[in-house]
Amino acid sequence: MKVNLTDLSLRLNNDPAGVHHNQMMDKLLHYQEQIESDPNGDPSTKSLLMEAFKHAKTILQTTNE
Known part of the structure; x- marks a missing residue:
């Protein structure tokens, strides 16, 4: 299992509705x-x-807070 932390950070920072947060x-x-x-x-x-x-x-x- 490989996680791209840069991608994760970008998704979380551009996620005002929390969609990516909930999926992750x-x-x-x-x-x-x-x-x-x-x-x-x-x-x-x-x-x-x-x-x-x-x-x-x-x-x-x-x-998410």
């Missing part, structure tokens, strides 16, 4: 659920990804 939050939650429910996932990788998702959600929440 939905995708983030979807990916998080997939990783959490993967029975074959490496625990340390899962832990790192969950930490990354936590930070991403914080960023999305603060850019």
Whole structure:
């Protein structure tokens, strides 16, 4: 999974209605659920990804306020 942070930043900054914000939050939650429910996932990788998702959600929440 690759994320272009420049593209993400531009979308969020040009998103007065919050459309991209809501789409990104939905995708983030979807990916998080997939990783959490993967029975074959490496625990340390899962832990790192969950930490990354936590930070991403914080960023999305603060850019929408």
